[in-house]
Amino acid sequence: MRRWQLTFVFGFVLVLVRAQVLEASGSDSLAAFLPEVTGWRLAEPPETYTPDNLFDYIDGNAELYLSYGFRRLVSAMYVPEQGSEDEAIVVDVYDQGTPLGAFGLYSSMCRPGLTYGEVGCEAIVSPLQVRFWQDRYEVEINGADESQAELLEKFARSVSAKLPRCGEIPELKWLPEDGQVPHTLKYVADGFLGQDFLPGGFEAKYRVHGTVVTAFVTQCSTEDSARSCLHRYVGALEKFKGAVAKQDGRFWGVAHKYVGHVWVSVEGPWLYGARCETEASAARVVAERLRERLREIAGMRR
C-alpha cells in the first residue's frame, strides 16, 4: 500500500471514530443544552440551523433573530415514551452570540399584560409556550395543547439548568428602574429610533401622573459623535411636515402629531431623551430624570 493510501485510510478511520464519539457524547455545543425529561424521548435527531438557512425554519421571522446576532439554532422534537406524536413538544435553543443579543430578542417579544415566570433570567409563560433568555441563549419550548403547560415549564427548567448562569448586563441599568413600567425595557439592535446612524439602544416606558412616557438612550463613541447624532436625529424628525423643533436649555424639543412630544439631549457619549404622545411636560420630567441617572453612572465610572 502506498503512503498516501495509508494516510487516507488512517484519516478516514480517525474521522469515523471521532464521529461516533461525538454522537455518543452529544458534544455538539448547543445540543448539549437540550433537556432530559423522564418519560420523554427525542422523536428524531435534533436539527441545526445557521444564519443562512434560518429562513427555512421560521420564514420571515428569521430577520428579527438575525438582527440580534443569531449564530445558530438547535431544534429538537420530543415525544412521550408511551404516546403519540400529537403530544410532541418542540425545544428550540437559539445562540444569539451575546447576552445582550439574547436579551434584545427576548425583550422585543415582551409587553405588559403577558404572564412572566422565573425560568432563566426571565420567561414569558403561556399555556402553549415558554420562552426565556439566559446568558447568550434564547429558548423557546412549544407544546401541542394547553394541557401541557406544566410540562413545558419542566422542559424549560431542564434546559435552564444546563445553560451558563445569568450574568449582569451593565447597559440595562442605564434607564432608571424607579417608575419603569415592568416588562417594557427593550434593546433595539437595528434601526434604533428609526435611524441607521445610531448604534443599538434601549427604551422603556414610565408613568408620570397617569401619562405614559417612553425614555430612550444609546451610547455613541464620543461626546462629539453623540452631538452629531443628536442633530441628525432632530433633523430626521423635522422631515415630518409641520414638525416644530426648538432648543430649550440643554434639550432639543420636537413636536408633531405623529411623533408626539420629544425631548432629546446629550450627556457625555450618551444620546438620550423621552417622548410622550400627549404631554410635553411629562416627557421632560422623564428626560431630566434620565439625565441624572446617566450623570450618576458617569460619576461611578470615574
Add this chain to the structure above:
Amino acid sequence: MREQQTVSRREFVRRTLAGGLALAIPHVAKANADGQRKEPPRVQYRTLGRTGLKVSVVGFGAMRTSDPNVIHHALDLGVNYIDTACCYMDGNNEVIVGTVLKSRRDDTYIATKVHIASEKKMMASVERSLKRLQTDVIDVIQLHSMKKREHVLNETAMNALDKMRKKGYVRFVGFSTHKNQVECIDAGIESGFYDMVLVTYSFKTDPEIEKAIARAAKAGMGVVAMKTQAGGYKKHDLGDWSPHQAALRWVLRNPNVATTIPSMVSFAQVDENVAVMGTKFGARDAKALERYGQLLDHEICRFCQDCDDRCPAGVSLIDVNRVLMYADGYGDLDLALRTAKQEGTAETLQACAACSECLVRCDYGLNLSERVRRVRELVGAMA
C-alpha cells in the same frame, strides 16, 4: 429536488435585457446612473389582483420595525401597503403597526397573517390581530408560510378564512409561501379561493416561479413579492453603490407583481426604497446585479447540503463553508475559529491532506479546493 435553481449568467442577462428596455433608451439609463435621485419620488400604484386595491409598488415590510415613525415616514412618501404577522415579535409588531393605523387607517392597506390551526384558534388569532392593530377590519389576511399543496387546499383553514370574511374581520384572503412555491401557487390558482399570494421573488429566483407568478396574475390573484434583495451578505465591496435599488427595480419590471414588501427599520431605508418608484431598470442596474449575483454565486455557500457525505476522507465541507462564512462573510474570525474547534474541522482536515485537490464538486460552482485551503490556513493559525 432543490426548488430554487440558480440562474445562469446567460439566462440572467436574457431575462434582464428582455424587460430592460431602458438599455436601448439612453435617457432612461442616464436617469438611473445617478443612483439616488434628488426630486421627490413619483409614487407608482398597481392593482392587487381581484382585490381591486390600488397599492404602491413599494410596500412596507414591518417585521423588524421598532419605531412607528419609520412607518409614518413611509406613508408620508406615498407607501400605502403594510405587511406584518401575528407572530412577528410575538405580536408586538402588530402593536407597533397599530399605533400608526389608529391615526392613519384611511391612508393604508394592512396585511397580516394567521397560522393554520382549528377554526376556533384561527378566529381567536385574527381577533387578537384586530385588537393589536387597532382597526375593525384587516384588508388582507394571509395563511402563513404554505409549504405544500395540501396546506393551501386545507379545508379547515379555507372555511375559517371564509368565516372571517363573512364576519367582516377581513376583506380579502391570501397566503404566503417560501418553499415549493410553484406547487403552492398552482394550488392557490386551482382553488379559485384566494385573492392574493405573497411569494419570494428576486433576480435570483428560479424562472419556474416567475412563470407561476404569471399564471397567478392571469387568474386574478394579486402578487406581492418578498425577499426582493435575494439575501446575501450585507458587506460587499461594491464601491458606493447599493444593490438594493437595482434588485427592487428588477422585481418591479415584472408587471405581474403588484407590490413588494422590503423590510425597513430606518428613515434612510425608506428613502432608498421609495426612490425606486417611478424609475426604470437600467443598464447600470443590470451590470450591478450581475456583479452582485456573481458574488452570491461564487463566494457564498447556500448550504444546500448536496456536498454532505461526498468527501471520501469524511471532511465536512458544510463545516468548511460555515467557518469561511463566519470569517469572510461576517468578518468574525473569533466565531470562525471557535466553530472550527467545536466541529473538529482542524482534525478532519488532517485526512484531507491525502488529496491533491478537492474531489468534490459544488453544484453552484464554489471552488472547494480553494475554500479548504483557506480554512486550513485559518485553523493552522489557530494551532
